Amino acid sequence: MTSSTFDKGLIVSFGEMLIDFVPTESGVSLSESQGFLKSPGGAPANVAIAVSRLGGRAAFVGKLGDDEFGHMLAGILRKNGVADQGINFDKGARTALAFVTLRSDGEREFMFYRNPSADMLLRPDELNLELIRSVRKIFLSVFKISRLYVFGGFVTYYLLVQAKVFHYGSISLITEPCRSAHMKAMEVAKEAGALLSYDPNLREPLWPSSEEARTQIMSIWDKADVIKVSDVELEFLTGNKTIDDETAMSLWHPNLKLLLVTLGEKGCRYYTKGFHGSVETFHVDAVDTTGAGDSFVGALLNQIVDDQSVFEEEERLRIVLRFANACGAITTTKKGAIPALPSDCEALSFLKGQVEA
Numbered sequence: 001m002t003s004s005t006f007d008k009g010l011i012v013s014f015g016e017m018l019i020d021f022v023p024t025e026s027g028v029s030l031s032e033s034q035g036f037l038k039s040p041g042g043a044p045a046n047v048a049i050a051v052s053r054l055g056g057r058a059a060f061v062g063k064l065g066d067d068e069f070g071h072m073l074a075g076i077l078r079k080n081g082v083a084d085q086g087i088n089f090d091k092g093a094r095t096a097l098a099f100v101t102l103r104s105d106g107e108r109e110f111m112f113y114r115n116p117s118a119d120m121l122l123r124p125d126e127l128n129l130e131l132i133r134s135v136r137k138i139f140l141s142v143f144k145i146s147r148l149y150v151f152g153g154f155v156t157y158y159l160l161v162q163a164k165v166f167h168y169g170s171i172s173l174i175t176e177p178c179r180s181a182h183m184k185a186m187e188v189a190k191e192a193g194a195l196l197s198y199d200p201n202l203r204e205p206l207w208p209s210s211e212e213a214r215t216q217i218m219s220i221w222d223k224a225d226v227i228k229v230s231d232v233e234l235e236f237l238t239g240n241k242t243i244d245d246e247t248a249m250s251l252w253h254p255n256l257k258l259l260l261v262t263l264g265e266k267g268c269r270y271y272t273k274g275f276h277g278s279v280e281t282f283h284v285d286a287v288d289t290t291g292a293g294d295s296f297v298g299a300l301l302n303q304i305v306d307d308q309s310v311f312e313e314e315e316r317l318r319i320v321l322r323f324a325n326a327c328g329a330i331t332t333t334k335k336g337a338i339p340a341l342p343s344d345c346e347a348l349s350f351l352k353g354q355v356e357a
Helices: 043-053 068-079 129-133 178-191 210-219 231-238 245-249 292-304 308-312 314-331 344-356
Strands: 010-014 018-023 036-041 057-065 083-090 097-102 108-113 135-141 154-160 165-168 195-198 226-230 258-262 268-271 276-279
Touching (some): 018 068, 036 068, 043 165, 057 068, 068 083, 083 129, 165 178, 178 195, 258 292, 268 314, 308 314
Parallel strands (some): 010 057, 010 165
Antiparallel strands (some): 097 108
């Protein structure tokens, strides 16, 4: 991690991390597929790695199985520069698995194996609250700084740096004890002054019923400062099949700073207290849309973490969303979520190519 990255605001992502098994061929059912590509995923983890790939500071809070998949996923977070001090391992439950069917257009259907999986069993008392509050411990040479506690020739310097963004989804709300852990983490982050970012990431098959999903997703709606929903989620939450400004604004709440509706190949719409509009996306040959929304969110959060004045300046927000759209589009060109997330250089090169085309 470079010194410039170290100076950036920390984005803490809370929730699930799992293994996606993606068919090696598109347009077939799970039973028809002859093989699967093992791919790390889970929306909150995807967002954390998206942030880190783009040069930001990210941490992940969640629970994995104390198994080969769980330790593999923890290693992937570390390899991608994501702080892993918030990870717990459960000896009695496995890491979650998901089999993903790819239609010919790159869209997905899911079959989950989590009965229960380790992420569902995270307890409030297992949370690393200091990570959420972000206490940074730095070892500095004793020759460079004085009047601090000296141990072994070095100074141990504790600097309280509040996590600037706390990002989460809704899957962690489905069952206890993870729901209570989610609520506790969110409460601590809010008290620490973090911007709360919410992407419901609806997975209907995981919920007891559609009504329960809608109720629980909306139960924390008015806590968030930034909310991103897809067009499918907008329809699900409002019961309105018309995707327009009036429908979107029915989800607005007074404390919200930014509401985003992603529209797939049609780009996204944005709503703030002072203005609203849309930003077109980029047309690519989509192979797998898994992780595209998470890539979009990671890019957005990384752009705004240290400067939230963008919520008040439309032209700057449009530039940020264009970059986020580019990251989402790039992610659809490869199979799997995390393997497809772009670096900052890849995203900038992609945008330059669009200008020159």
